[in-house]
Amino acid sequence: MRVLQMARPTLIVLLAASAALALLQLSGLAFWQGLAINFAIFVILVQALNLASGFTGVFSLGHIGFMAIGAYTSAILTLPLATKAEYLPNLPVWLEGVHLDMTVGPVPVGFVAATLIAGALVMVIAGLVGAVLMRLSGHFVAVATLGFLVIVRVVLFNADDITRGSRTFSNVAPYTNLWWAWGWAAIAIYMAWRLKFSGYGRAMFAQKGDRWAARSIGISILRPRLVAFVAGAFLSAVAGSLYAHFITSFSPTVFYFDLTFRVITMLVVGGMGSVSGAVIGTAIVLALAEALRRIEGATLLYGLGGILLAVFFIAVIIFRPSGILGQREIDLEQLVAWRPRRGRRRGPGSATPD
Amino acid sequence: MTVAPVVDVGSPMLEIDGLTKRYSGLVALSNYALDLRPGSIHGVIGPNGAGKTTLFNLLSGMVRPTSGTIRLFGVDMTNSPAHDVARAGVARTFQNIRLFGDMSALDNVKVAVQQRLPIGLAQSLLSTPAFRRREHEITERARETLERLGLAAVASRPASSLPYGDQRRLEIARAVATEPKILLLDEPNAGMNPTETADLLDLIRRLRDDLDLTIILVAHDIPLVMNLCDRIQVLNYGELIADGDPAMVRNNPDVITAYLGQASHA
């Protein structure tokens, strides 16, 4: 009974969201469906950066690199064998025969497997990179992770045999739909939320608040940072896979500064360290970017959108540097406020820090 | 993850020998020695810049000594990182308060309590019953600790919003929440008025008795130290110039000239 009660607001939001998705699916409005999928992918990217940077104070500029690796990995793993032979003739032998296209009923299990493999691969890479970089402090981490992003790009451009280099990688199976995108987005939000309100999250925020004090109570700085970095990398890879199977053709150029900057803007607007803020920030920036794109189209002032978005970002930094929510959260419980106050959740598993 | 060294009850609690810290020419601490008696309240006094905080930084593993050894329960901890020293049972407070300002008072203590009550990452992500029980346990213990320090009423307030005296006590709460054997207090009464200082004196004694602590106390307030400590060491320019019980130290001519004479100006 108590368990049911605790899950109720979450359940209501999930049901409402599912109903909205179902309606959108039925409506056949392709533009809005695409936008909703984009929104979900950005939510995942922003939660990834929220974990890695918002929770820990370590400024990572490299997570789009993890997204790129995720995108290419999943795309290659799901490419039909015939296409693969023609498309990537020099692929290493052990990759040549891999085609994850299994389905169980309506579920593309191969797609899920490819996404998870991409996530696992990226976690290993992030573990190795993070073990070195997370020891650095402040600006050094930012520069070093930026270096990582640049290296990933160079490798993608030059590993012709695997990535087709600078040529467009197309014919990716279009698996990503509203359900997959938002299913993964829900998982990303849930992961970030659970981490934040666990001992791991407390350790992350503690070492962000004061490194010396954190060490004085037995927290090794490296561990919470590494957990956050690797978890963020996993989510970035998932977003990469979803993106690849949504857009179905891409090249290394998309995984670079523009996208990095876009994700940072979304996170900063929502509030670094806030899980609900990350979702709100994503929505606002996405809506703004979309509106500006239309204005650009109507006025033919191309580039105006980018400039105005940058101005908006600078304004947020100046006038509200901690974003809309700071580190605070909007509790679903309060959002779905039809329940009498006395029923408010308290004690273990509480969603707000008490 | 590093495991705290096995505690050998037979060995001395804390043995320090020839501990020296040099900062490019300046000797902040020189040839310091200590054999800490379990259950005691040990005072370290000395004028500004005498090396008291440096001593705590060395003891808590936050600064590497230039030479000398630190042995904790018979285990050499001289070059152990701070988090290992903390896990081995040495907790500290800071002269300049260092709280997790954005976190609630309760969370400041919970994050310390959890070091002794670990739970797996997968359990935390899935919010399993075991995780919920652990969180409950951590919260309960943190609340008890806050209560012990008289901070129960401010549990949900952000640490940075607390009045100064509460912040000082919250630092002590966080330190004792790690269940230390040895507690290092760096000027815990700095900025407190005489009434608050008197309360603090009671509090420190009570903590020692209730939690079986051994305490090393750094303070400028000579009456406080004289009152509270079983043994007192006096540092001056990094050198140990006196070491003994309060009466001995009070009458030591070196101390009177080096420290008391100077302190009367402050």
Ligand SMILES: Nc1ncnc2c1ncn2[C@@H]1O[C@H](COP(=O)(O)OP(=O)(O)OP(=O)(O)O)[C@@H](O)[C@H]1O
């Ligand atoms: N990181 C550092 N780099 C260089 N010099 C340092 C450093 N830390 C401390 N010192 C110097 O070492 C000496 C001892 O400093 P310490 O902070 O230990 O003194 P203290 O006894 O705690 O003084 P106070 O009573 O003012 O707190 C001082 O001269 C100080 O300037």
Ligand SMILES: [Mg+2]
């Ligand atoms: Mg000092």
